[in-house]
Amino acid sequence: MKNTIITCLLSAFAIGIFAQANDTKATLKAPTASPDATLVQNFGESDITVTYGRPSARGRKIFGQLIPFDSLWRTGANDCTALALRETVIIGGKKIPAGKYSLFSIPAQEEWTLILNRDATLHGAFGYDPQVDIHRFKVKPEATGRFYETFTIEFGDFNPRGESSLNLMWENTMVKIPLQTIADFNNMAEIQKRLIDKPEKNADLLFQAAAYYYATKRDIQQAKTWVEAAEKMDDKTFSIPNLAQKIYADLGDYSTALAAAQRALALAEKEKLSSSIKDLSKRIADLQKRASAGKER
Structure with missing residues (x-):
């Protein structure tokens, strides 16, 4: 009789523990496949902020397969890649006023088309409207000396002239977007006007x-x-x-x-x-x- 009571008590305890476990919801979360990143770089008299998603190759062939050639790409993952300028910056040879812009691209084997668009609220390329493009320009891709598993954007090639580049890197490909401060542009224009054209x-x-x-x-x-x-x-x-x-x-x-x-x-x-x-x-x-x-x- 005593053994029967003990057995019943143990069974009830086990059932209670099981029920409690079933009442607890699972909280395990998988790592983000394409984590978001924010990059802030001082440039000229202000700074440039880049926000973008960082997808990884994970054994896949990127350009020409995962990212088809001659097709619009969000230039990253998740929401559209965005550039926030606090002052006018020369991007791809054109003055771009202070503001926030989305960055799209059309990769190709020989030459990429880079696109700055006024709508920086899009998720990926859904809803992209070429009518609100502010600038389109061409850049030739370069082969990198290393393999970039994760899509990376960084600034580089700074020089005393106020020039730099915004570098897009993934797999074995790099694309450099030329940047120039408005101060250098204005100084050179002033010199041209006052000392070269009419000294x-x-x-x-x-x-x-x-x-x-x-x-x-x-x-x-x-x-x-x-x-x-x-x-x-x-x-x-x-x-x-x-x-x-x-x-x-x-x-x-x-x-x-x-x-x-x-x-x-x-x-x-x-x-x-x-x-x-x-x-x-x-x-x-x-x-x-x-x-x-x-x-x-």
Whole structure:
């Protein structure tokens, strides 16, 4: 009798545990196949934000199969890929005003078509309307040196001119979307208008143009011409011969660079620019050695 009671109690306990387990809902969740990502990059005087879904290859052939050639692609997964600009940016050679845009593409073997569209609210490409495209341009794909299992977007190729690229990478393919800051675009347009199309005789403008060309690693011979013209008009401003000595030295003309550095030093001493005096004194010693070595050859 005692054993029967114990058996009944154990059975009731087991049934209670089973019932409790059945009342508890499963909470296991599978990993997201294409996780969303947000990328923020400072560019120019503001930043660019990219939001996109990141699908993975998972053993599949991507371009030409999973992503058919010559067909519209959301350029990612989930919702449409979006670019948010806080200021005007030159994308693919065109000024794109501040705002939020969707990024679509039409991959092909030889050349991709990139599309910026005003509607950034779409899920994938559903509802895409070419009538609200803001820009279409062509970019040639490149082979990558590594395999990208997961679709990746990143910024790269920054240079002193305010240029960069938005790189799309998946499988063994990379597409680079050219970017340019509006500041560089405006500066070059101003230089073109005021010093190339109809040259102005303005020492400060000539100096600024020479300094900009030098800093952005453009035509150094043109920078030399402009800084020389600026010094002919204004031989009292320290910054002009100081820039000139850097340009001459980069061109390998150390004797002329030495003379310009000495002129800059005299003006620095006159203006009591202690930091510049110290730097130029060292610079002159170095240029004297280089100029002497050049004469010995």
